Structure formats: structure tokens, C-alpha cells
Amino acid sequence: MKRLFTAVWLTGILAVLEVIRELHSFKVTRYTISSAKLAGLKGMKKIIFLSDLHNCCYGRNNEKLFEEIKKEAPDLILIGGDMLLRTDGNDYGGTARFLSRLPKLGSVYYANGNHEQKLKERPKKYEQSYKEYKKELVRAGIHFLENTSEELTLGTCMIRVTGLEIPLKGYERFGKSRLCMQEIEERIGGHKDVYEILLAHHPAYTELYQEWGADLILCGHYHGGIIGIPGIGGMIAPDFTLFPKYSGGCYKVKDAAAVVSRGIGTHSIPVRLLNPAEIVVIELVES
Numbered sequence: 001m002k003r004l005f006t007a008v009w010l011t012g013i014l015a016v017l018e019v020i021r022e023l024h025s026f027k028v029t030r031y032t033i034s035s036a037k038l039a040g041l042k043g044m045k046k047i048i049f050l051s052d053l054h055n056c057c058y059g060r061n062n063e064k065l066f067e068e069i070k071k072e073a074p075d076l077i078l079i080g081g082d083m084l085l086r087t088d089g090n091d092y093g094g095t096a097r098f099l100s101r102l103p104k105l106g107s108v109y110y111a112n113g114n115h116e117q118k119l120k121e122r123p124k125k126y127e128q129s130y131k132e133y134k135k136e137l138v139r140a141g142i143h144f145l146e147n148t149s150e151e152l153t154l155g156t157c158m159i160r161v162t163g164l165e166i167p168l169k170g171y172e173r174f175g176k177s178r179l180c181m182q183e184i185e186e187r188i189g190g191h192k193d194v195y196e197i198l199l200a201h202h203p204a205y206t207e208l209y210q211e212w213g214a215d216l217i218l219c220g221h222y223h224g225g226i227i228g229i230p231g232i233g234g235m236i237a238p239d240f241t242l243f244p245k246y247s248g249g250c251y252k253v254k255d256a257a258a259v260v261s262r263g264i265g266t267h268s269i270p271v272r273l274l275n276p277a278e279i280v281v282i283e284l285v286e287s
Contacts, residue, residue: 006253014193015236018228018273019079022273022276022277023272024066025277026058026264026276026277026278026279027278027279028072028281029281030280030281030283031257031280031281032280032282032285033216033250033259033284034285034286035195035215035284035286035287038144038284041154041155041157041159041286042155042285045075045283045284046074046075046282047074047078047284048281048282049259049280049281049282050077050080050279050280051079051080051081051083051113051220051221051261051263052081052082052113052203052220052221052223052263052264052267053079053082053084053263053264054082054083054084054115054263054265055083055085055091056277057098058198061097061098062092062094065098065279066098069102070105072279072281074106075106076107076152076154077105077106078111078218079110079111079222080111080114080218081110081115081201082220083095083110083113083114083222084096084116084122084133085267086115088126088127088128091128092128092207096137099140100136102142103140103141107152108142109145110143110145111144111145111146111165112144112165113201113220114168114201114202114221116130116220117168120146121168123221126270135262144163144201145164146163146165148163148191149161149162149163149188151194157286159194159195159196159197160194160195162188162198162214163199164187164198164200164201165187166187166200166201166205167179167183170205172239173240174239174240176267179208180208181208181211181212181233184208184209185276188212191212193259195215196213196214196216197214197216197218197219198212198215198218200218201219202219202261203219203221203246204244206251206253209256210253214256215255216256216258216259217256217259219260219261219263220260220263221238222234222237222247222260223248223269223272223275224243224262224263224264224272224275225247225248225275226245226271226273227271227272227273228257228275229274230274233249234275236269238268247262248262259280259282261278261280262276262277262278263279264279265277
């Protein structure tokens, strides 16, 4: 019994130390995505995907994060939302200053998560101003995709990037609410016959995003499931969904690819265990 108690005690201490380490560090996760629709890329093109920073800071002015992104020399930087915290008593100033530097490294497109969306749609409820936040970032050269799309060219390949804001009811806790195709199409219309990248913060509706016509789906929100279980995935989502299907990683969804970021920060449950924060690097290649 004494040995068992000692083993449990040591395991607990090691787990706490690992949580502390993971809360103060991040890794770079790489995925290669290929598609015949990427003909004309003229070589590999690199996308940096960031999500769920939640005002976290790695070094003064987030310098560690900035330098890691700079080192990757991206062709495109995509932001999947929840970079700030909407709750009163938080200041997004540091986050805005960090994000404002990113256009120096490449074109930046930003789709909102539920934190930005709630600030925008319920301005009287919160002391922070979404309008001022967006204004600062747009002035720095960041393109916001609020149920809108922009077409761009990589090599000679035409790509369309769309940012989707689902109805806020879709973020209700304890399991997903129903979301239908009509609600998506009312917001962003139909897909086009080009390579479609869809920034959609909530991964619970990934199959619906594929059905809409996305070729590459980029999500966040679940923070990797807080605690990673080897061979299974994340344990619990911020909305308290247990063992979410798309907790973090790269998934094949019929003829589409879905990349779910484990996030670069924390929020509701400020814990990470066997679930490091991450910068996602996506290498696009023609198949």
C-alpha cells in the first residue's frame, strides 16, 4: 500500500510539473495537404494557422511566437479566432500589438471565433470594444473574413478563403446544437469551383463544412481536448463535450481535409496535459 501511495504521489507531482511546462511553451505541428485542385502552385506553399491565443503571451510582446512564425517564412497566415478574451477585466492590447506585426511576414486573413463574435454581436454586455480591436488590426493590414470570402493566387493557382461565423447558439455548452446547411449558405453562400479553404472556428460541424464544399477546413475552439489521451485524443472540450471527435489534428473527411488546431493558449479550463499548445504549419502541394 505504501508503494502504491508513493507511486500515485510521484505521478501526481510529475503531472503537475508537466502541466506547468505545457502552459509556458508551444510546439510547431506540420501537416502536408495535397489536392489535384492545387495545380499551378509552382512548388510547396506554406500556411501558418493560429487559433485560440486567448491573450496568452510567450515572452515580451509575444516575441517567441513572432520569431517562430518568422522563421517559417509563410506564404499565408490564417487566423481561426479566439485570439482575445471577451470577459471584462481582460485587455487585448498585447494581443492586438502582436497580431499587428504579422502582416510584415505575409498576407494575414482573420476569421472570428466565439469570443470575437460575442464582443461584436453583444457590445453592451462587455467593456471591451470589438470595433476598436478590428480597426487597429485592419489598419495594420489584416483582412477580416466575417461571413465573407477573398480569392487569392498562390503560384498560378486560384484559392478562395472564407471565414464562417455560425449562429451563437452553436456554441452552447454540453453538446452541439443543431446547425443546418441553410444556416451556412445564408451566411456565406455556396462554394465555387476553386480550392476552398474554410475558416470555421467550431469543429463539431466539420462534416457539414465538408458537405458545403470546403476542400480544407480549419478549426480550433476545443483546445486539443485539454488532456490528451494517447491513442484516443482529447478528453474534454471547453463546452464540456467528452471525448470530442475532432479534438485536434488532421482528419480526412470524405474528399476534404480538416485541420483542428489544439490552440496556442488556454481559457475556460487553464490546463494542458499531454496536449501542447501549437503553431500549425500546413504545406500545400499539388497531387
